[in-house]
Amino acid sequence: MADLTINGKTFTLDVEPDTPLLWAIRENAGLTGTKYGCGIAQCGACTVHIDGVAVRSCGISVSEAAGKKITTIEGLASGATLHKVQQAWIAQDVPQCGYCQSGMIMAVAALLKDKPKPTDADIDEAITNICRCGTFQQVRQAIHTIASA
Amino acid sequence: MNKHVSPGMNRRAFVVGTAAVGAGLAIGLDIPFGGPTVVRAADGSPEVNAWVVVRPDDTVVIRIARSEMGQGSLTGLAQLVAEELECDWSKVTTEYPTPGQSVARKRAWGDFSTGGSRGIRGSQDYVRKGGATARMMLVQAAADEWKVPASECTVARGVINHNPTGRTTTYGKVAEAAAKLTPPAEVKLKDPKDWTIAGKGLLRLDTADKTTGTMVYGIDVKLPGMLNAAIKDCPVFGGKVKSFDEAKVAGMKGVKKVVKVGETAVAVVADTWWHAKTALDALPITWDEGDNAKVSSASIAKWLTEGLDDSQPAYVGNKNGDAKAAIAGAAKKIEAVYNYPYQNHATMEPMNATALYTADKCEVWCGTQNGEAAFAAVLEASGLPADKCDVHKLMLGGGFGRRGMTDYVRQAVAIAKQMPGTPIKLLWSREEDMAHGKYHPVTQCKLTGAFDANNNLVALHYRLSGQSILFSVRPEALQNGMDPAAFQGVAQSGEAAFGYSVPNLLIEHSMRNPHVPPGFWRGVNVNHNAIYMECFMDELAHAAGQDPLEFRRKLMGNHPKHLAVLNAVAEKIGWSKPAPQGVYRGIAQVMGYGSYVAGAAEISVTDGNKIKVHRIVASTDPGYVVNPAQVERQIAGSFVYGLSALFYGGCTVKDGRIEQTNFDTYNSMRISEMPKVEAVMVPSGGFWGGVGEPTIGVAAPAVLNAYFAATGKRIRSVPLRDQNITFA
Numbered sequence: 001m002a003d004l005t006i007n008g009k010t011f012t013l014d015v016e017p018d019t020p021l022l023w024a025i026r027e028n029a030g031l032t033g034t035k036y037g038c039g040i041a042q043c044g045a046c047t048v049h050i051d052g053v054a055v056r057s058c059g060i061s062v063s064e065a066a067g068k069k070i071t072t073i074e075g076l077a078s079g080a081t082l083h084k085v086q087q088a089w090i091a092q093d094v095p096q097c098g099y100c101q102s103g104m105i106m107a108v109a110a111l112l113k114d115k116p117k118p119t120d121a122d123i124d125e126a127i128t129n130i131c132r133c134g135t136f137q138q139v140r141q142a143i144h145t146i147a148s149a
Numbered sequence: 150m151n152k153h154v155s156p157g158m159n160r161r162a163f164v165v166g167t168a169a170v171g172a173g174l175a176i177g178l179d180i181p182f183g184g185p186t187v188v189r190a191a192d193g194s195p196e197v198n199a200w201v202v203v204r205p206d207d208t209v210v211i212r213i214a215r216s217e218m219g220q221g222s223l224t225g226l227a228q229l230v231a232e233e234l235e236c237d238w239s240k241v242t243t244e245y246p247t248p249g250q251s252v253a254r255k256r257a258w259g260d261f262s263t264g265g266s267r268g269i270r271g272s273q274d275y276v277r278k279g280g281a282t283a284r285m286m287l288v289q290a291a292a293d294e295w296k297v298p299a300s301e302c303t304v305a306r307g308v309i310n311h312n313p314t315g316r317t318t319t320y321g322k323v324a325e326a327a328a329k330l331t332p333p334a335e336v337k338l339k340d341p342k343d344w345t346i347a348g349k350g351l352l353r354l355d356t357a358d359k360t361t362g363t364m365v366y367g368i369d370v371k372l373p374g375m376l377n378a379a380i381k382d383c384p385v386f387g388g389k390v391k392s393f394d395e396a397k398v399a400g401m402k403g404v405k406k407v408v409k410v411g412e413t414a415v416a417v418v419a420d421t422w423w424h425a426k427t428a429l430d431a432l433p434i435t436w437d438e439g440d441n442a443k444v445s446s447a448s449i450a451k452w453l454t455e456g457l458d459d460s461q462p463a464y465v466g467n468k469n470g471d472a473k474a475a476i477a478g479a480a481k482k483i484e485a486v487y488n489y490p491y492q493n494h495a496t497m498e499p500m501n502a503t504a505l506y507t508a509d510k511c512e513v514w515c516g517t518q519n520g521e522a523a524f525a526a527v528l529e530a531s532g533l534p535a536d537k538c539d540v541h542k543l544m545l546g547g548g549f550g551r552r553g554m555t556d557y558v559r560q561a562v563a564i565a566k567q568m569p570g571t572p573i574k575l576l577w578s579r580e581e582d583m584a585h586g587k588y589h590p591v592t593q594c595k596l597t598g599a600f601d602a603n604n605n606l607v608a609l610h611y612r613l614s615g616q617s618i619l620f621s622v623r624p625e626a627l628q629n630g631m632d633p634a635a636f637q638g639v640a641q642s643g644e645a646a647f648g649y650s651v652p653n654l655l656i657e658h659s660m661r662n663p664h665v666p667p668g669f670w671r672g673v674n675v676n677h678n679a680i681y682m683e684c685f686m687d688e689l690a691h692a693a694g695q696d697p698l699e700f701r702r703k704l705m706g707n708h709p710k711h712l713a714v715l716n717a718v719a720e721k722i723g724w725s726k727p728a729p730q731g732v733y734r735g736i737a738q739v740m741g742y743g744s745y746v747a748g749a750a751e752i753s754v755t756d757g758n759k760i761k762v763h764r765i766v767a768s769t770d771p772g773y774v775v776n777p778a779q780v781e782r783q784i785a786g787s788f789v790y791g792l793s794a795l796f797y798g799g800c801t802v803k804d805g806r807i808e809q810t811n812f813d814t815y816n817s818m819r820i821s822e823m824p825k826v827e828a829v830m831v832p833s834g835g836f837w838g839g840v841g842e843p844t845i846g847v848a849a850p851a852v853l854n855a856y857f858a859a860t861g862k863r864i865r866s867v868p869l870r871d872q873n874i875t876f877a
Contacts, residue, residue, distance in 0.1 A: 016402065019423055020423070023421065023422065023423035027377075027421040027422060027423060028421070030371070031362070032362070032365075032368070032369035032371075033361065033362015033363065034362065035366075035368070035497070035498070035546070036368065036499070036576075037497050037498075037499075037579065037812075038579045038811050038812045039578065039579055039811075040579075040811055040812070040813060042811065042812040042813055043497070043812050043817075045497055072362065073360075073361065073362035074361065074362045074363075076361075077361065082360070082361070086360040086361060089356070089359075089360045090352075090356050090357055090360055093352050093353050093356055093778060093782075094356075095219075095353075095356055095359040095360065096219030096220070096221070096782060096786060097218050097219030097496075097497065097498075097544070097545060097546055097547045097548075098219065098355070098356075098358075098359030098360075098364055098544070098546075099366060099496075099497040099498045099546030099547060100497045100546075101359050101360065102362050105360060123820060123821075124819075124820060124821030125821070127819075127820045128819050128820075128821075129819070129820075130497070130812060130817045130819065131497070131789070132495060132496060132497050132547050132549070132789075132790065132793075132817060133219045133497075133547060133786045133789070133790075134785055134786030134787070134788065134789025134790060134818075134823075135782070135786065136785075136789065136818075136819075136820040136823035137782075137785045137823060137825070137826055138782065138785075139820060140820060140823070
């Protein structure tokens with residue numbers, strides 16, 4: 001059993017402590033917005049925020065995440081108001097298939113919290129998510145649009 | 150806000166109002182445009198015809214048969230229907246009919262196949278007619294109510310006006326009456342120059358849910374009582390399961406059952422997928438790997454190299470004059486050998502499907518590029534007839550050709566059949582996905598060009614050796630053994646025609662089919678054919694001491710559409726002016742999927758092996774552009790897919806199995822490596838070409854030709870990582 005604080009809510013989950021956080025979020029907490037892509041922290045589809053920092057949830061265990069503040073894509077908006085990254089993603093039609101975009105949006109939201117006006121070099125360094133559809137050009141443009149707003 | 154309604158957990162997205170007929174898939178296309186029997190959607194709203202449902206609140210539901218996998222054709226097809234329907238775009242939603250419903254209605258929605266860049270071009274005519282027919286019926290219904298001729302009525306944004314009297318009504322108010330009318334026999338479609346909804350870069354209909362985590366992909370399906378399955382298929386293609394020791398994992402947490410899946414695979418079914426996967430990893434399995442275990446990349450390469458020799462049999466795909474004689478008597482001869490490896494689709498969402506089997510029903514929920522193929526797979530795997538099966542399509546986390554195959558659907562049904570009444574979600578691990586792809590085929594090519602004394606190209610011999618996709622996937626499409634698709638991009642005519650005139654030409658294919666299963670991988674045979682032809686064209690230009698653009702132009706006089714897109718990129722990238730200091734350019738063109746495309750790259754190279762791709766200009770003439778914003782994204786995305794394959798891709802074979810296991814060994818481009826991509830759309834009209842695939846063909850050759858310009862070195866083998874060349 002593990003207590004996890006996800007999107008401000010406490011979940012008491014029947015999972016082994018070494019379960020990757022990704023699978024506890026998806027299968028035990030039932031929040032499927034966080035995606036499985038590789039399981040080895042390469043692709044970033046499973047990116048969540050832990051205490052405000054972007055983390056690949058397939059790469060850390062439930063026991064490591066316990067007691068920390070976990071935010072998933074479902075918890076990024078403030079009530080009915082979407083996060084500025086979500087708003088920009090909609091306004092600029094960033095996603096294609098969209099499967100990687102939960103993780104992409106979480107990574108970008110964390111970047112903008114640290115660096116509200118990131119340079120291209122900042123983006124290159126911080127955003128290392130894989131997108132097989134190839135939305136990178138729209139991702140970069142949307143980040144700059146948010147930063148200049 | 151516009152929204153695509155995912156069928157989600159609804160067993161029936163809408164109710165079929167006509168008696169279901171036990172029709173087979175072989176029944177020809179019969180598109181109903183309405184009729185006296187009103188067919189109703191689940192909420193009671195009338196179908197004006199199979200493509201259009203109008204609700205009393207004027208919401209228009211447009212049915213989309215083709216699958217959305219990121220390419221945007223769901224939105225584009227809705228634009229085409231809405232354009233003819235003259236409805237209010239802000240009130241448009243979309244939904245998928247199921248293949249089972251379509252079969253029950255004599256294939257009401259036609260072909261569901263979403264591959265070959267055919268989503269829009271393959272259905273634009275009948276979906277536009279569906280929209281136009283519905284408009285005429287809605288207007289007629291209003292005219293009937295007013296007892297006036299329909300010719301006195303006009304419609305805009307779903308509001309019908311009787312101009313002489315100023316009366317108005319809306320689609321929602323007359324839909325019920327319209328649905329009872331006999332559809333008109335003749336419909337006239339708009340001239341695309343009059344489009345106001347189609348042809349515009351409208352926002353996609355399916356974006357919002359993709360930003361909040363609420364879009365349901367196959368991997369996200371939840372059904373009451375559902376269990377999860379992890380699977381391992383024999384890592385050597387063609388091998389079988391010899392034995393497995395179920396007792397070793399039976400007591401592990403959450404494990405419900407260990408099942409054999411066909412002759413080749415074993416699956417663990419558990420409460421969660423993580424438990425299933427953990428147990429599967431611990432399960433001792435012995436394989437009967439068979440003779441294929443002796444095959445390696447080296448043995449395949451050796452066999453393909455033998456096929457380059459003229460003594461070996463080959464199919465001729467394109468020919469004029471006598472290339473061999475002209476080469477023998479030429480003043481100068483240039484020869485080169487290229488190769489291209491296997492590639493995995495590596496969709497972000499690994500293969501998965503959820504199946505529920507009972508003795509009299511089998512339903513599957515999955516992402517598929519071909520609902521009807523998935524449906525046929527369900528029939529076959531379940532053994533149940535068509536009226537007892539269905540497939541509920543969900544958003545695809547990438548397709549690129551992979552999800553046109555149905556292996557994962559069959560597996561899910563095979564597992565569910567062993568646990569009747571329990572929904573089973575089968576999910577492949579990334580490792581399974583890498584090990585059991587339907588790979589871009591492996592080929593080699595020997596090219597020989599010959600010049601006369603004045604450096605005119607007098608002969609070209611293009612000898613391809615390697616794997617045929619159709620041989621494995623669709624053998625009935627072979628023509629006397631020849632795979633016509635092997636000549637995509639270098640074909641004599643058709644939708645992937647060669648763009649050069651060479652007086653003596655021989656293009657042939659020595660077919661060699663290794664045991665690794667091939668599949669349609671975005672761009673398919675255009676990928677390697679364009680690299681071979683366009684890089685060699687660059688070699689010929691340099692051998693002749695001519696500019697690569699000018700050299701091509703001289704050979705393209707009889708191919709004005711090919712030439713037009715090439716000229717468009719040359720102009721946009723500034724080919725006639727020097728590149729910035731330290732920057733080098735390459736250019737390429739090809740035709741595929743009915744569209745003419747060209748690309749130019751600007752790169753710089755550090756230390757001879759670190760490539761920075763600064764800028765790509767890509768042009769396309771697809772005839773018509775339905776949504777320029779989405780075409781632009783498809784073009785940019787095709788370069789990500791194509792350059793990822795060029796730099797990082799390549800699946801190698803050792804002991805009969807694929808060596809790459811995950812994104813650490815089969816990498817993909819990141820944002821830091823992304824060049825600026827400028828799309829140039831030059832639709833010339835009069836034909837409908839595809840968009841999702843064609844431009845991938847020019848991605849690799851444009852960069853490789855720029856690499857030669859920068860370094861003087863020819864790269865004739867993909868991927869670049871094998872030659873210690875990477876992104877800067």
